[in-house]
Amino acid sequence: TRELAVRQLKKQFLEALQANNAEQVLQILHTGKLDINVVLEVDDPGMILASYKQGYWLPGYKLEKSWAMGIHVCVMYNALETALVLLQEGASINGTPNGKTPLHVACEVSNSDFVSLLLSHKAKVNSLSLSGHTPLHHCTRRESVDCAKQLILKGADVNMPSHSNEEETALHTVARFAIPELVALYLARGACVDALNSLQETPLMTAAFWAFDTREQVYREDHHLVCRLLLDHGADPNLQEEDHKTALHKAAWNCDHVLMQMLLEAGANTRAMDINGCAPIQYLLKVTDVRPAAIPELCYQLLLNHNAPRVYPPQFHKVLQSCHNLPRAVEIMVNSYERLKPTNKWRASIPDECYKRHKVFYDSLFAVCSNTPRSLLHLSRCAIRASLAELCYRGVAQLPLPSSMKKYILLEPKGILY
Numbered sequence: 001t002r003e004l005a006v007r008q009l010k011k012q013f014l015e016a017l018q019a020n021n022a023e024q025v026l027q028i029l030h031t032g033k034l035d036i037n038v039v040l041e042v043d044d045p046g047m048i049l050a051s052y053k054q055g056y057w058l059p060g061y062k063l064e065k066s067w068a069m070g071i072h073v074c075v076m077y078n079a080l081e082t083a084l085v086l087l088q089e090g091a092s093i094n095g096t097p098n099g100k101t102p103l104h105v106a107c108e109v110s111n112s113d114f115v116s117l118l119l120s121h122k123a124k125v126n127s128l129s130l131s132g133h134t135p136l137h138h139c140t141r142r143e144s145v146d147c148a149k150q151l152i153l154k155g156a157d158v159n160m161p162s163h164s165n166e167e168e169t170a171l172h173t174v175a176r177f178a179i180p181e182l183v184a185l186y187l188a189r190g191a192c193v194d195a196l197n198s199l200q201e202t203p204l205m206t207a208a209f210w211a212f213d214t215r216e217q218v219y220r221e222d223h224h225l226v227c228r229l230l231l232d233h234g235a236d237p238n239l240q241e242e243d244h245k246t247a248l249h250k251a252a253w254n255c256d257h258v259l260m261q262m263l264l265e266a267g268a269n270t271r272a273m274d275i276n277g278c279a280p281i282q283y284l285l286k287v288t289d290v291r292p293a294a295i296p297e298l299c300y301q302l303l304l305n306h307n308a309p310r311v312y313p314p315q316f317h318k319v320l321q322s323c324h325n326l327p328r329a330v331e332i333m334v335n336s337y338e339r340l341k342p343t344n345k346w347r348a349s350i351p352d353e354c355y356k357r358h359k360v361f362y363d364s365l366f367a368v369c370s371n372t373p374r375s376l377l378h379l380s381r382c383a384i385r386a387s388l389a390e391l392c393y394r395g396v397a398q399l400p401l402p403s404s405m406k407k408y409i410l411l412e413p414k415g416i417l418y
Helices: 002-018 022-030 070-076 080-088 102-108 112-120 142-153 170-177 180-188 203-210 221-232 247-253 257-265 280-290 296-305 317-323 327-334 344-348 352-357 359-368 376-397 403-409
Strands: 040-043 065-068
Touching: 002 022, 002 040, 002 070, 022 080, 040 070, 065 070, 070 080, 070 102, 080 112, 102 112, 102 142, 112 142, 142 180, 170 180, 170 203, 170 221, 180 221, 203 221, 203 247, 221 257, 247 257, 247 280, 257 296, 280 296, 280 317, 296 327, 296 376, 317 327, 317 344, 327 359, 352 359, 376 403
Parallel strands: none
Antiparallel strands: 040 065
């Protein structure tokens, strides 16, 4: 009977907290039958209150309940007046019944009023959740900017890595979620622009990787803006993570010409090799036919105009295997060589249906890539490009030539080979 009465009292207490009924909460506490820090079971389908240690096995089904103290419930239901009453009555402010302190929860829901209240009552600004994250790591939305500002003013460490497998700083986190306002705030408050996580990735690499939404097949402009901010603050585009990939490798994997141009203009090295000896152009070749939202020919043109290594001529059939549906990309690649000699693998790499659809182009390809030399105009183009090397993209712009000739030198496709 006593257990039933306590259970009923807990239910009344929880309902009063959720309804922001401070008067009833006080009445229940003053009966002396319920501890102010009692742990309650709360509906939490969004897992706002829960934090779990990495490496622990979790059931496959979605967890719908969490444990919480009264102050956590107040934060979750925006019961500010009731929270103030609990704090005045001596409620614990740094408790973690299900892995998060109330301050973590307030940042999770982007409630700056609660962040202010909790900080004014000495909440630990750099406390770690069970998963090893600080409150600053939970500021992951535009609405969280005020929360983050308050945390930093109270001493939050913008360079503190999470105590988790990733070891991400707050800058890594907002680069992944693409919150330009928070990126700018952290950089202004001393965040290390080239901080490394456990995989040796910088925030720039993180933003570059997540700039493409594989599910929706769209490029995220906010991630591009984050990359722009990081580069403007001195991020090094040529740092390599544990597999030796650079940010340019990741942008090439996404077939993201906007980001690739940004990185190349910042000095990204097109000849950097990953642990398997692959340059960004090899990454581009691997994904050309699975990026329907991309404009691959621009990506190839950018890389080759910045002195990217070309495909070994006897292996050129692999270009046709990846790009046979994109004659403009093939044209750009072919025109980067003085001459190419076809092998019996070339024609086999182009499906008959595709060959018929682009017959004019492919007929010109096989005609040009015969044993006869290319035109003098093309050979002159190749000589200029070889002379300029990595300065080709910028150098051509300064040559006293008509704009049409500059485009020709920079491999602007025509739709047919001469």
